[in-house]
Structures are given as C-alpha cells and as structure tokens.
Amino acid sequence: MQADKVVRSTCPYCGVGCQVALHIKDDRIFRIEAPVEAAPNYGRLCVKGRFGADYVHHPNRLRLPLVRRRPQRPGRRTPARFPDDWREATWDEALNFAAQGLARIHRAAGPQAITANACAKATNEDNYLHQKLMRGVLGTNNVDHCARLCHAGSVTGLQLALGSSAMSNSIAEMPDLDCFIVTGSNTTETHPVISTFLKQAVTRNGANLIVIDPRQTEMTRFARLWLRHKPGTDVALFNALAHVIVTEKLYNNAFIAGRTAGFAEYAASLELKTPEWAEIITGAPADDIRRAARMVATARRAAIYWGMGISQSTHGTDNTLTLTNLALLTGHIGRPGTGLNPLRGQNNVQGCSDAWGLPNVLTAYQPVAGAAVRAKFERDWFGPDDDRRLPAQAGLTTTEMVDGILSGIVKGWYVMGENPLMSEPNLRHAQHAVEHLEFFVAQDIFFNETNVYADVILPAAAFAEKEGTFTNTDRRVQRVRKAVAAPGQARADWQIICGLAVRIEAELNRPTLGWQYARPAEIWEEMRRLTPDFGGINYDRLEREGGVHWPCPTADHPGTPYLFADSFPAGRGKFFAVEFNTASELPDADYPFILSTGRVLYHWHGGTMTRPSALNEIWPEATVELHPRDAARLNLTTGDWLDLSSRRGTITARLLVTGRSPEGTVFIPFHFAEAAANILTDNRLDRRAKIPDYKVCGVKIEKAAVIPAARPGAEIPLEDRGAIKDVSGLK
Numbered sequence: 001m002q003a004d005k006v007v008r009s010t011c012p013y014c015g016v017g018c019q020v021a022l023h024i025k026d027d028r029i030f031r032i033e034a035p036v037e038a039a040p041n042y043g044r045l046c047v048k049g050r051f052g053a054d055y056v057h058h059p060n061r062l063r064l065p066l067v068r069r070r071p072q073r074p075g076r077r078t079p080a081r082f083p084d085d086w087r088e089a090t091w092d093e094a095l096n097f098a099a100q101g102l103a104r105i106h107r108a109a110g111p112q113a114i115t116a117n118a119c120a121k122a123t124n125e126d127n128y129l130h131q132k133l134m135r136g137v138l139g140t141n142n143v144d145h146c147a148r149l150c151h152a153g154s155v156t157g158l159q160l161a162l163g164s165s166a167m168s169n170s171i172a173e174m175p176d177l178d179c180f181i182v183t184g185s186n187t188t189e190t191h192p193v194i195s196t197f198l199k200q201a202v203t204r205n206g207a208n209l210i211v212i213d214p215r216q217t218e219m220t221r222f223a224r225l226w227l228r229h230k231p232g233t234d235v236a237l238f239n240a241l242a243h244v245i246v247t248e249k250l251y252n253n254a255f256i257a258g259r260t261a262g263f264a265e266y267a268a269s270l271e272l273k274t275p276e277w278a279e280i281i282t283g284a285p286a287d288d289i290r291r292a293a294r295m296v297a298t299a300r301r302a303a304i305y306w307g308m309g310i311s312q313s314t315h316g317t318d319n320t321l322t323l324t325n326l327a328l329l330t331g332h333i334g335r336p337g338t339g340l341n342p343l344r345g346q347n348n349v350q351g352c353s354d355a356w357g358l359p360n361v362l363t364a365y366q367p368v369a370g371a372a373v374r375a376k377f378e379r380d381w382f383g384p385d386d387d388r389r390l391p392a393q394a395g396l397t398t399t400e401m402v403d404g405i406l407s408g409i410v411k412g413w414y415v416m417g418e419n420p421l422m423s424e425p426n427l428r429h430a431q432h433a434v435e436h437l438e439f440f441v442a443q444d445i446f447f448n449e450t451n452v453y454a455d456v457i458l459p460a461a462a463f464a465e466k467e468g469t470f471t472n473t474d475r476r477v478q479r480v481r482k483a484v485a486a487p488g489q490a491r492a493d494w495q496i497i498c499g500l501a502v503r504i505e506a507e508l509n510r511p512t513l514g515w516q517y518a519r520p521a522e523i524w525e526e527m528r529r530l531t532p533d534f535g536g537i538n539y540d541r542l543e544r545e546g547g548v549h550w551p552c553p554t555a556d557h558p559g560t561p562y563l564f565a566d567s568f569p570a571g572r573g574k575f576f577a578v579e580f581n582t583a584s585e586l587p588d589a590d591y592p593f594i595l596s597t598g599r600v601l602y603h604w605h606g607g608t609m610t611r612p613s614a615l616n617e618i619w620p621e622a623t624v625e626l627h628p629r630d631a632a633r634l635n636l637t638t639g640d641w642l643d644l645s646s647r648r649g650t651i652t653a654r655l656l657v658t659g660r661s662p663e664g665t666v667f668i669p670f671h672f673a674e675a676a677a678n679i680l681t682d683n684r685l686d687r688r689a690k691i692p693d694y695k696v697c698g699v700k701i702e703k704a705a706v707i708p709a710a711r712p713g714a715e716i717p718l719e720d721r722g723a724i725k726d727v728s729g730l731k
C-alpha cells in the first residue's frame with residue numbers, strides 16, 4: 001500500500017524510546033517501521049513497537065467528554081457502565097463540571113484535600129502543565145505518578161549515594177561493553193531493543209555477562225554466570241560480592257580515595273558477610289559469588305543494569321545501595337561502558353519525573369523545599385509584584401494518597417492517564433479508598449478499571465494524534481508528532497489542562513496564569529527557561545539532531561550521554577553499610593509459595609492499550625508459572641485451572657508448568673483484569689522510597705472451585721505462546 005505520508009515519532013510503549021516511522025493512509029496508521037539511521041534503535045523494533053500501536057484506532061477509544069448521570073456520594077461511589085450511567089457532554093459542560101467540583105473541595109477543605117496523578121505515557125509538555133495547574137493554581141504538591149510503583153527504590157538509593165537518580169550511561173555504549181551485570185530485569189521482554197544491544201556485546205564483543213535473577217529469563221542464555229538467588233535476598237548477595245572484593249583487595253584504591261566517602265566503616269561492615277554466609281541466605285553457590293566478584297572487579301570497565309527485581313521491594317532502597325556500593329568500590333562509574341543503570345519502564349517516565357510529576361521537586365529535581373527555586377517559578381508565573389506563593393511542603397506519594405482518602409485528608413482526585421485500580425498493590429484496599437472519594441476527574445484515551453469510578457472523563461488524544469516530546473531511559477529528549485486526527489472530540493492532554501485551569505482560576509477568583517499556548521513548543525520554551533539542565537534543548541535542535549541527552553545547559557553544549565565523569569552531584573559518592581533484613585510477607589504454613597509478579601513481552605501493565613490490540617491474540621489470558629517439581633508434588637499439569645489466594649484475595653487462572661520460576665515461587669503477569677495479580681499483592685512499603693513489594697508475598701494454590709467461561713483466543717496451547725521458552729537445561 002502506498003502511504004499518504006510517513007511521520008517520524010517515538011514508540012509509545014517502553015523507555016527505550018525507539019524511533020518509529022508511522023506510515024499513514026486515509027488517516028490511519030497501516031505500517032510502522034524504524035528508520036535505520038536514527039538513534040537509539042537504528043532500525044530495530046520489538047513486537048509492540050511494530051504491531052502494537054493499533055490501539056490508537058480501536059473503536060473503544062473515548063471520543064466525547066462524559067459526565068455521570070447520577071451524583072456519587074463518598075463511601076457509596078460505584079463503577080459506571082457506558083451508556084447507562086454516563087451521558088455525553090460538550091467540552092464546555094464537562095470542563096465546567098470538573099472545575100466546579102475541584103474548586104468546591106478546594107474552598108471547603110483546602111489545597112491539600114486534592115491530589116493528582118501525572119502520566120508517564122503523556123508528553124513532557126502535558127505533564128509540565130498538569131503540575132503547573134496543581135501547584136500554581138490549586139497550590140498543592142500532591143502530585144505523583146507510576147514512578148512511585150516502579151523505580152522509587154532505585155531513585156531513593158541513588159539520591160542517597162550520589163545525589164542523582166538518572167541512568168548514568170547511554171544505550172549507544174551497550175554494544176561495546178566488557179563486563180556487565182543484569183539483575184532484576186527481564187530485559188528481552190521488557191526493554192527488548194536494549195536487550196538486542198546487550199546480547200550483541202556478548203556475541204560480538206565477548207563481554208562477560210552476569211545475570212542475577214531468581215527467574216530464568218532469556219538473558220541467562222547469554223550469561224557467563226547466572227546466580228539464581230531466592231527472591232528478596234539481594235542485599236545478602238551483593239554484600240558478599242563486596243566482601244570478596246575487599247578481602248581479596250580487588251577494589252579501586254585511587255577511585256575510593258579521590259571520589260568517595262565512608263569506605264573504612266563500610267569495609268568493616270562486610271567482615272562477616274562471606275560467600276558461605278550468603279549461600280545459606282540466597283541459595284546462590286559461594287563459588288559462583290566469588291567468580292562473579294572477581295569478574296567485575298578485574299574488568300577494565302563494568303556496568304550494572306537493573307529493573308523491578310531490585311526496586312520493588314520493602315527494602316528496594318537497601319538493594320540499590322548495595323549496587324551503588326559495588327560501583328564505587330570498583331570505580332566502574334563515570335566512564336563509557338561503566339555506570340549504574342536503572343532501566344526506566346514507561347516511554348516517558350523519565351520525562352514525567354523531569355517535568356516534576358513528583359511531590360517533592362520542581363522541574364529536573366529542583367527541590368520544592370528550596371526558597372530560591374520556588375521564587376524563580378513564582379516570579380515567572382505570578383509576576384514580580386504578586387504575593388501568591390508556591391507550596392513549600394512536599395506532597396503525598398501515590399501510595400500515601402490511597403491511605404489519605406481513607407483517613408479523610410484527601411477528598412478530590414485528578415488522574416491523568418493512569419490505572420491505579422490495576423497497578424496499585426492490594427487492590428481491594430485501593431478500591432475501598434476510591435469508593436470514598438468526594439470528587440473524581442479522569443482523563444484518558446480509554447475506559448479503564450479506575451476511571452469508571454470518575455464523575456467526569458475527559459477524552460485525550462493518543463501519542464500519534466499530538467505534538468510534543470518524550471524523554472527515554474538514557475535521558476534523550478525526542479519528538480512525538482501528530483500523524484492522524486484524534487477520534488471524535490478527543491483533545492491533547494495539554495489542551496484539556498489549559499481549559500480546566502482557566503475555569504478553576506475563575507471559580508477561585510484568581511488572576512489567570514495565561515494558558516494561551518498555541519503549540520507544545522511554547523510550553524517547552526517555558527519549561528526550558530525555568531530549568532537549567534534543559535537550557536540548550538529546543539524544538540529546532542531536536543528537529544536537526546533527532547534527540548538530545550540532558551543535562552544540556554546551553555545551545556552549544558553537546559548533551560550528556562554519560563554522567564559523573566568528574567564528580568557526583570552529592571560531591572563524593574557515599575558508601576552505605578547495609579544489613580540484610582526484610583519486612584516483606586514471607587511464605588508460611590498457610591500461604592506456602594512466594595508470589596512474584598511482572599510482565600510478558602506482548603502486554604502492557606493493566607492491559608488498557610494491549611488487550612484491544614492484535615497482540616492480545618498471542619497472549620490472551622493470565623498464566624501462573626509453577627516449577628515442575630512443585631507441580632508434580634501437587635499433582636497439577638499445564639492448563640489446569642487454579643485458585644490462587646493470599647491474605648488479601650483470590651484469583652483464578654491457568655497453570656503453566658515451567659522451570660523458569662524457581663521451586664517454591666509462582667510468577668504471574670499483572671496485565672489481566674479478570675485475574676488481577678494485585679488482588680493478591682501486599683501494600684506494605686519501603687519506609688524511605690514508599691514503594692510496595694510486588695516481588696514477594698505469601699500465596700497458596702488450589703484446583704479451581706469454578707472454571708471461568710472460555711475467552712476468545714484462550715484455545716491457543718499455552719506452550720505455543722511466543723515468548724514462553726522453557727530454557728532450563730540450557731545452563
């Protein structure tokens with residue numbers, strides 16, 4: 001088919017930020033290719049980038065603003081069905097209704113009674129305005145987003161040790177790696193194009209890959225060493241690696257003396273943490289721990305890549321600190337091919353955090369507590385003679401918002417493009433909280449499990465229907481371009497926010513902050529003038545160069561592909577002595593298995609975007625992975641229907657017997673509403689990062705009492721589903 005036009009944009013799924021060429025015919029995307037000359041993917045795409053953007057044209061897209069037919073009362077709020085409980089409204093009506101509801105709460109209970117979720121799928125410009133509305137008009141820092149459920153453990157640990165939390169090196173360095181650790185990351189399924197560069201380092205460059213993961217991911221097939229430890233035991237394992245490096249004097253003396261602090265105390269804390277001690281706790285053989293330690297310490301350059309297996313834990317911060325310790329000890333940071341690299345998940349989770357979708361910082365991590373920083377924003381927005389002030393106190397995190405609703409502090413909620421009633425832990429608890437809201441505004445491209453509780457839904461344009469920028473996992477700011485028209489009356493998020501903001505200002509009798517942007521480039525310009533790290537990036541330059549890595553303070557600055565060449569933002573990098581401990585819910589006699597949750601290649605989070613996609617045909621239902629020895633003991637086989645229960649609830653799904661998960665652990669993807677893994681998970685938190693533990697809680701398994709009705713596609717034999725490869729025996 002001949003395209004009417006081909007539009008260059010950025011993939012809407014994961015943080016790799018692949019560049020895509022959208023082929024358009026009759027206002028529809030009919031093919032997606034990748035330009036071979038463009039970083040970061042150079043012609044590569046995974047199945048979601050190539051075939052998964054069909055959700056854009058799905059008939060279920062929200063087309064018109066919707067308002068509830070009946071008012072909802074706190075404590076009695078219910079999910080609504082279309083069209084019975086909704087009526088279509090004009091934009092004017094819906095925006096007025098939303099503004100009046102939020103203003104009513106603001107007047108009655110103050111700014112802290114309103115909270116908002118920013119959107120890691122929307123653009124930097126969308127998110128900047130969302131925060132400007134919350135902070136500048138409503139006067140609250142109660143803004144957070146899915147980064148809390150994601151890399152919060154990594155961010156907190158990296159901030160403590162280095163004073164910066166971004167990934168320190170770039171994707172471009174990956175094919176040339178010498179030695180690297182991949183831990184708690186199922187890279188081939190979750191950052192597929194990055195995984196191809198990492199595999200290339202092994203197959204073409206002979207790099208030493210060490211995988212540290214309880215689950216047999218495909219990356220283990222490329223590993224020189226695979227340490228299969230028990231879930232939740234990373235602190236013990238990484239402490240033992242450090243013990244070997246210290247006792248065998250393999251550490252980097254010059255780096256430690258020149259760039260770090262706290263080494264002596266830290267080294268003393270490692271004395272008893274021998275590989276034999278760690279083997280008892282982790283199950284990983286002491287000899288392998290020694291080999292891994294020597295491999296990393298003696299490499300010319302070594303890098304660490306990690307994902308949710310490290311971060312999503314009641315001790316996610318401690319886990320991360322053991323990784324920063326290792327990098328500081330060996331001096332493998334601040335040079336190409338080294339570094340500490342948390343692989344960021346959502347297409348724009350880096351950008352949503354940079355654009356201040358967090359409760360304690362303004363753009364690019366300028367602290368809200370800093371008076372000078374606030375004064376800069378106050379002058380720019382309110383003008384020099386205005387006495388309005390920005391709130392100085394940090395706001396609530398997403399996990400605290402849920403408890404805030406139940407304790408009566410929070411009454412109003414504005415969710416832009418998130419689905420907490422699939423993604424929060426302990427869903428019954430989160431659902432109970434949502435039922436108690438006084439007023440709820442949602443803004444999305446689809447109905448999802450959360451926004452059906454809202455009073456008003458504002459229909460948003462999807463990535464291919466708007467202009468803007470996303471920032472990928474290695475801090476590269478890249479363009480998103482309008483290729484097709486939005487369905488019905490759906491509008492870009494930034495336009496919706498401008499309409500809402502002026503109405504709230506009118507309701508609250510505030511002088512307006514403007515909101516007269518003609519195009520996203522003007523929003524970027526405003527953010528840039530308030531954010532030194534973005535100073536050298538503008539749309540013209542993005543047009544010419546394709547993408548720029550921030551920090552980039554001036555127009556002649558080349559951008560920063562790797563961080564910390566000369567110093568850390570905190571000055572010296574700090575060692576932290578960390579003890580192995582856990583606050584997670586461990587298995588016991590009643591709930592004898594560990595539940596680990598995560599992802600499959602073909603689906604995205606709560607499934608809002610991938611279940612309406614053709615991708616759903618490949619993986620149409622939830623699966624429960626169980627080790628063959630456990631299955632034999634319980635007399636179960638692949639395809640059996642199981643009831644899985646934790647102390648919080650029960651779900652029903654089909655069994656897949658495979659050696660990928662270790663004995664005693666079951667793995668479930670959290671993409672399927674009809675068997676939502678988060679009904680089972682626990683909402684206790686890491687005390688510093690406030691991130692829940694999605695990787696360890698206790699569950700029990702029984703044959704299903706009632707077998708659910710068949711769903712389309714479910715007849716594909718489980719063993720034939722694309723990514724399932726039982727690779728046991730290959731190692």
Ligand SMILES: Nc1nc2c(c(=O)[nH]1)N[C@H]1C(S)=C(S)[C@@H](COP(=O)(O)OP(=O)(O)OC[C@H]3O[C@@H](n4cnc5c(=O)[nH]c(N)nc54)[C@H](O)[C@@H]3O)O[C@H]1N2
Pocket residue numbers: 014015150151183184185186187189190191212213214215216217230231232233234306307308309310344345346596597598599600601602603604605695
């Ligand atoms: N297909 C697809 N890709 C995605 C997403 C998606 O929904 N679908 N989501 C995106 C997002 S937002 C994110 S954050 C990333 C997440 O990307 P990943 O972090 O790769 O995703 P998970 O499936 O959560 O896998 C985490 C890995 O941690 C391991 N693990 C479990 N427990 C432990 C432990 O105690 N210690 C260690 N070291 N490892 C453990 C698991 O076995 C698994 O291999 O993926 C992004 N990419």
Ligand SMILES: Nc1nc2c(c(=O)[nH]1)N[C@H]1C(S)=C(S)[C@@H](COP(=O)(O)OP(=O)(O)OC[C@H]3O[C@@H](n4cnc5c(=O)[nH]c(N)nc54)[C@H](O)[C@@H]3O)O[C@H]1N2
Pocket residue numbers: 119121122123146147149150151308312345346416417418419420422423424425443444445446448460461462463493597598599604605606607608609670677678681694
């Ligand atoms: N059990 C378990 N739970 C987990 C995790 C886990 O590993 N295990 N991982 C956690 C992690 S790492 C993450 S990041 C979270 C993700 O949690 P969420 O962010 O809540 O999940 P998504 O499904 O990505 O929600 C994105 C929403 O944005 C909408 N959307 C897409 N594009 C746009 C747009 O342009 N504008 C607007 N307004 N909306 C848009 C989609 O329709 C969808 O409803 O889940 C967390 N929950």
Ligand code: SF4
Pocket residue numbers: 011012013014015016017018041044045046047048049050191192193194
């Ligand atoms: S690797 Fe990520 S960014 Fe690239 S095509 Fe796949 S989902 Fe999209």
Ligand SMILES: [Mo]
Pocket residue numbers: 146149150151345346
């Ligand atoms: Mo994430």
